[in-house]
Amino acid sequence: MKAISLVSARTLSLVSHEACKTLPTDGIEIDIVLSGICGTDLAVLSGREEGQVGIVRGHEAVGVVVNVGAGVKRIRKGMRVVIDPNEYCGNCEHCNAAKTHLCSGGSHAALNIAGVNKHGTFAERFITHERFVHGIPDDMSWETAVLVEPVACILNNIEQASIKAGERVLLLGSGPMSLVAQILLRAMGVHTCATDLNTFRIEFGHALGLNIVRPEELECLGQNHEKYDVVIDTVGNQLETAASRVARGGRIVLFGFNGNYEYSLPAKHFLVNAISIIAAGEYNQHFPRALRIAHRLPELGKLVTHRYPLEAYSAAFDSLLNDPCAPTIKSVFTPNPTHLSR
Structure with missing residues (x-):
């Protein structure tokens, strides 16, 4: 075959x-x-x-x-x-x-x-x-x-990060897995915002009623000080951005794969702000x-x-x-x- x-x-x-x-x-x-x-x-x-x-x-x-x-x-x-x-x-x-x-x-x-x-x-x-x-x-x-398999992956991460209705979640990147996550989170009553550089993906997400903006737009429209309960890095190289956007006591979820990416952890910042990093692994x-x-x-x-x-x-x-x-x-x-x- x-x-x-x-x-x-x-x-x-x-x-x-x-x-x-x-x-x-x-x-x-x-x-x-x-x-x-x-x-x-x-x-x-x-x-x-x-x-x-x-x-x-x-x-x-x-x-x-x-x-x-x-x-x-x-x-x-x-x-x-x-x-x-x-x-x-x-x-x-x-x-x-x-x-x-x-x-x-x-x-x-x-x-x-x-x-x-x-x-x-x-x-x-x-x-x-x-x-x-x-x-x-x-x-x-x-x-x-x-x-269904991508949904299982997303569910695992949602559970491990204890995301619940009413929380605010930022997703960095709006590829297929992120869009699946946004649809699931919306159904749970979670408020989502996502970023992407691809105009087609942004407009596609808008057609589904999802809130997707370009990364630079997070700095505009009065959103420059906005913090999120959970930030999900669906790209695999966005931990610096995630750390700047997560609220005190919030969670960062590692989701995208990039074996070449490294991040210097500002340990004190994470410690004093009680920020958790979630690595859920396989479902x-x-x-x-x-x-x-x-x-x-x-x-x-x-x-x-x-x-x-x-x-x-x-x-x-x-x-x-x-x-x-x-x-x-x-x-x-x-x-x-x-x-x-x-």
Whole structure:
């Protein structure tokens, strides 16, 4: 089958990839319908993060079940499903302590993550275990469903930062994950403001009723002294700005990935102002709740603006990596487009 693999440190290629020929007893084989391009994929290709060479990328995906193992009880052939890519072992000390996001029992003594350290979903078919597969409601669009994994990521960070209704949250950057966060936070009764440099993203957010401004506008309109209960760095290199905008007793959430970024912590400032830094890590059993919440927020599906066949991977990534003003929000691959009419 066709798949998109990382063939060198910063290079992708369309390859012929064969999935496991023997389906595990609890195995589920899935035709991938949509698989989203994530910021972590872009971080690997731009050199901000390391990627495991030889791995089929992709970890945000939905599809149709085409085969099930003999011991499968909950999932049926023909079901529309969303895939949880975080394959915890269920047996290590962390999993036994209900901290599956810290799993140390995977093949690399860590959590097995599809598209990161094991083959992922930028492929025509994908095989996983039943506990990592969830049925999609009949009235949920493919586009909304493919954002369930991002919703799980956001929920984890919201919980770890103890964000609650009535609080004021500033999000630095308005890429796809930030827009998902803004939609979720708004639904919770949280007041949000976000920044971005991309005019298309700003106008797109406005069309959804979101408050997004250019970074320099925070210094205008009387907002130069405004502080926020929580500041979320969705870019991965904005801690200095976050520290200047967070209120006393507030929280800064690390969300964007940039392995090259370093920040000199003004320890006394953080100490005397009781500012917390939150690093939530991977989500922990958030998928079922994320699916329920996404079902109530069908507008999430509007974030999917571009669809590409696997063969067009180069055009898809070139646009996202090389054009900071591209009129794009969420791009997805469509390995099996014939299923899209369902």
